[in-house]
Amino acid sequence: MSVLTVVYALLFYAATAVLVLGLALKIRQFATTPAPLRIATMPAPMTRGGVVARMAGEVLLFQSLFRSNKWIWILAVLFHAGLALVLLRHLRYFIEPVWFWVVLVQPFGVYAAFAMVAGLAGLWARRVVVDRVRYISNPSDHLMLALLMGIGLSGLAMKFVARTDIIALKAFCLGLVRFDWQPLPADPALLVHLGLVAALMIVFPFSKLLHVPGVFFSPSRNQVDDARERRRVAPWAVALDAQRDS
Amino acid sequence: MAKVEFTTPELREDRANPQLVEGAMSHSSPYLASADHQKDLGFPGELVDGWQQKAVAKLGELLDKNRALRVYLDACVKCGACTDKCHYYLGTGDPKNMPVARQDLLRSVYRRNFTLMGKIAPGLVGARDLDEELLDDWYKYFHQCSQCRRCSVFCPYGIDTAEISMAARDIMDHIGKGQKYCNEIIGKVHKIGNNLGLPEAALIDTMEGLEEDVEEETGVAVKYPVNQEGADVLLITPSADFFAEPHVDGLIGYGKVFHQAGISWTVSSYASEAANFAMFIGSYEQMHKVALRIRKAALDLGVKRIVFGECGHAWRVAYSFLNTLAGPWDFLDPKYPVPQHILEVTHDLIRRGALELDPSANDDKVVTFHDSCNVARASRMGDMPGGQFEIPRAVIKAAVNRFVDMPEDTICDKTFCCGGGGGLLTDDLLELRVKGALPRMEALQEVVDKHGVTHMAAICAICKSQFTKVMPFYGFDMDMVVSVHQLVGDAIQLGAKE
Ligand code: SF4
Ligand code: SF4
Numbered sequence: 001m002s003v004l005t006v007v008y009a010l011l012f013y014a015a016t017a018v019l020v021l022g023l024a025l026k027i028r029q030f031a032t033t034p035a036p037l038r039i040a041t042m043p044a045p046m047t048r049g050g051v052v053a054r055m056a057g058e059v060l061l062f063q064s065l066f067r068s069n070k071w072i073w074i075l076a077v078l079f080h081a082g083l084a085l086v087l088l089r090h091l092r093y094f095i096e097p098v099w100f101w102v103v104l105v106q107p108f109g110v111y112a113a114f115a116m117v118a119g120l121a122g123l124w125a126r127r128v129v130v131d132r133v134r135y136i137s138n139p140s141d142h143l144m145l146a147l148l149m150g151i152g153l154s155g156l157a158m159k160f161v162a163r164t165d166i167i168a169l170k171a172f173c174l175g176l177v178r179f180d181w182q183p184l185p186a187d188p189a190l191l192v193h194l195g196l197v198a199a200l201m202i203v204f205p206f207s208k209l210l211h212v213p214g215v216f217f218s219p220s221r222n223q224v225d226d227a228r229e230r231r232r233v234a235p236w237a238v239a240l241d242a243q244r245d246s
Numbered sequence: 247m248a249k250v251e252f253t254t255p256e257l258r259e260d261r262a263n264p265q266l267v268e269g270a271m272s273h274s275s276p277y278l279a280s281a282d283h284q285k286d287l288g289f290p291g292e293l294v295d296g297w298q299q300k301a302v303a304k305l306g307e308l309l310d311k312n313r314a315l316r317v318y319l320d321a322c323v324k325c326g327a328c329t330d331k332c333h334y335y336l337g338t339g340d341p342k343n344m345p346v347a348r349q350d351l352l353r354s355v356y357r358r359n360f361t362l363m364g365k366i367a368p369g370l371v372g373a374r375d376l377d378e379e380l381l382d383d384w385y386k387y388f389h390q391c392s393q394c395r396r397c398s399v400f401c402p403y404g405i406d407t408a409e410i411s412m413a414a415r416d417i418m419d420h421i422g423k424g425q426k427y428c429n430e431i432i433g434k435v436h437k438i439g440n441n442l443g444l445p446e447a448a449l450i451d452t453m454e455g456l457e458e459d460v461e462e463e464t465g466v467a468v469k470y471p472v473n474q475e476g477a478d479v480l481l482i483t484p485s486a487d488f489f490a491e492p493h494v495d496g497l498i499g500y501g502k503v504f505h506q507a508g509i510s511w512t513v514s515s516y517a518s519e520a521a522n523f524a525m526f527i528g529s530y531e532q533m534h535k536v537a538l539r540i541r542k543a544a545l546d547l548g549v550k551r552i553v554f555g556e557c558g559h560a561w562r563v564a565y566s567f568l569n570t571l572a573g574p575w576d577f578l579d580p581k582y583p584v585p586q587h588i589l590e591v592t593h594d595l596i597r598r599g600a601l602e603l604d605p606s607a608n609d610d611k612v613v614t615f616h617d618s619c620n621v622a623r624a625s626r627m628g629d630m631p632g633g634q635f636e637i638p639r640a641v642i643k644a645a646v647n648r649f650v651d652m653p654e655d656t657i658c659d660k661t662f663c664c665g666g667g668g669g670l671l672t673d674d675l676l677e678l679r680v681k682g683a684l685p686r687m688e689a690l691q692e693v694v695d696k697h698g699v700t701h702m703a704a705i706c707a708i709c710k711s712q713f714t715k716v717m718p719f720y721g722f723d724m725d726m727v728v729s730v731h732q733l734v735g736d737a738i739q740l741g742a743k744e
Binding site for chain 1: 263266309310311312313314316317318320321322323324325326327328329330331341344346347350361362363369370371372395398399400401402403404405406409530531534538541542545565566567569570572573574583584585622623624625626631632634635659660
């Protein structure tokens with residue numbers, strides 16, 4: 001077993017632990033913090049089912065963003081939809097035998113990678129060119145784009161420039177899942193790719209990528225419009241009612 | 247009065263985004279609350295020792311109490327979708343009036359003190375220690391947000407800068423840096439019962455005067471009762487309705503509606519205010535205290551229903567918060583929602599044929615409607631989502647023959663704030679108010695040019711006061727602003743149902 005294999009295997013276990021634990025803690029924090037007042041952005045749905053539909057519109061179609069800015073919407077859809085397909089395509093490295101629908105996704109996954117990179121490039125260009133977006137950007141916003149771009153480009157490089165031994169790679173991945181380590185092919189593009197992915201997993205719970213769990217907990221989007229019918233008092237506010245009517 | 251000289255922006259047809267001008271509004275800062283005003287609300291009288299640590303501690307407390315704050319501070323991806331949605335940015339070009347930049351004033355301190363990345367690599371993530379310069383920016387720019395929520399409509403995560411502004415103002419109050427306008431007013435409500443400090447005797451006097459005026463004009467003895475025990479309806483209306491123009495014409499209209507429908511009603515001198523400015527300063531405790539006056543008045547007077555007059559943020563507090571703050575309302579008539587908006591009442595009466603309206607009484611007018619931000623984006627009317635857009639328009643159309651809407655991207659939930667909401671309706675912020683009204687004025691100009699609009703109806707005391715003040719800066723006549731219930735009151739045929 002090469003040092004490289006050990007290092008990358010440990011790196012991925014660590015990254016997975018940070019991602020899962022970090023997100024779980026964050027989600028617990030979001031979920032347990034009370035929402036003392038009803039603040040849905042109106043008009044809002046009047047039923048739970050309506051809220052599910054509103055949320056689906058936001059998460060799957062980026063509805064609000066569509067109303068807001070068509071350029072950002074197109075670029076964001078290119079990137080996110082591309083990323084989603086690419087992630088599905090990558091499932092084949094972790095399952096054996098590969099599920100039927102994952103096989104179906106394979107050819108689209110390649111186009112998706114281009115879409116993803118194109119979306120990223122567009123978003124990055126906006127960040128540099130549009131003065132308003134430039135003003136609100138921090139170095140971390142550029143770094144995040146660089147990280148994602150690096151992942152996308154190194155992935156494409158393995159497909160189109162320096163093909164990697166994907167049979168060996170799959171053995172490595174399955175080995176990780178089954179706790180039965182197999183050697184990792186020492187291709188530079190692959191090492192870069194995997195290193196950046198691990199970095200992304202590690203920064204996820206500590207960065208703006210928290211928009212992923214965050215959107216589901218956004219009171220302006222997930223609350224039912226029923227304030228006149230249902231009284232809700234946050235636990236910390238109950239004490240305030242003690243003195244009244246006396 | 248602010249001494250700053252400024253130029254009113256030009257109305258432009260293309261309504262394009264302005265150039266960024268850093269520091270364009272860095273001179274705009276409202277008067278500080280005096281020690282007395284602060285202490286009336288239980289806040290420290292002046293900037294406390296160790297305010298940095300105390301501010302951070304207060305932020306920590308709010309993060310634990312309010313999920314919205316926590317999620318909004320974490321979730322922003324700096325996509326920029328909100329950057330051109332704020333009327334204060336559009337009117338001033340100051341980059342710190344872009345919603346996300348405004349949030350970042352607080353987010354930078356959040357990141358520095360409450361996030362891993364902000365602690366280990368502050369420069370990378372825009373994390374900052376709270377220092378005097380930043381506190382100064384907080385005070386200025388969190389008082390350049392009218393908490394209108396327009397940005398939240400367009401944010402992919404619904405991030406609502408209003409929540410951030412409220413939290414920031416709450417923190418500043420707790421370290422002794424409160425705003426005079428809001429805190430003085432809230433103190434008056436605690437002491438006297440309304441924003442204007444209008445005592446019971448004056449209120450009764452005013453209402454009697456209205457009775458005389460209406461009788462003189464119409465020949466019908468319409469009642470404007472105060473503290474009448476056993477009335478069916480307790481009307482909670484903004485105190486500006488008692489004498490400001492054009493507000494009072496709205497109040498006259500409510501009285502005519504109740505009269506013709508045969509509904510007995512009263513106002514209360516104890517709860518003679520619909521406004522709840524405590525929302526603007528983000529204080530749940532203060533908002534709770536103000537709201538309880540309404541509960542007490544309803545119990546004392548033994549009414550069956552609570553109806554709110556035309557006021558924007560008041561209706562937000564009433565519709566969305568009142569049940570939480572001062573409910574449950576199990577002692578009121580369960581047939582009616584609590585509270586109701588006066589427009590819901592009027593609309594319902596019109597639908598049932600209980601009001602005799604002659605829209606030709608308003609034939610001298612071509613009317614458009616300004617959706618108030620808090621009604622549009624933070625409340626509802628009626629039993630359908632969007633009723634807050636439909637119902638006022640339906641009522642106007644029943645009272646007026648010629649109605650046109652302003653451009654689509656400036657109405658309903660995309661409406662622009664009047665520029666004076668959120669506790670900014672004070673003369674020390676006049677420049678901000680004039681410039682912030684720009685998007686609304688441009689939309690109005692368009693329908694004036696295209697459709698000959700003569701009047702703009704509003705359903706908010708702040709909108710009405712703000713417009714009458716700033717419209718002349720843009721060459722509009724201040725009399726263009728009317729209450730919706732003024733239109734109703736003028737169209738109602740009082741003799742008809744007697
Ligand atoms: S639209 Fe929302 S996520 Fe985008 S920059 Fe504005 S606040 Fe942040
Ligand atoms: S809430 Fe309104 S005033 Fe405040 S930042 Fe958002 S758009 Fe501007």
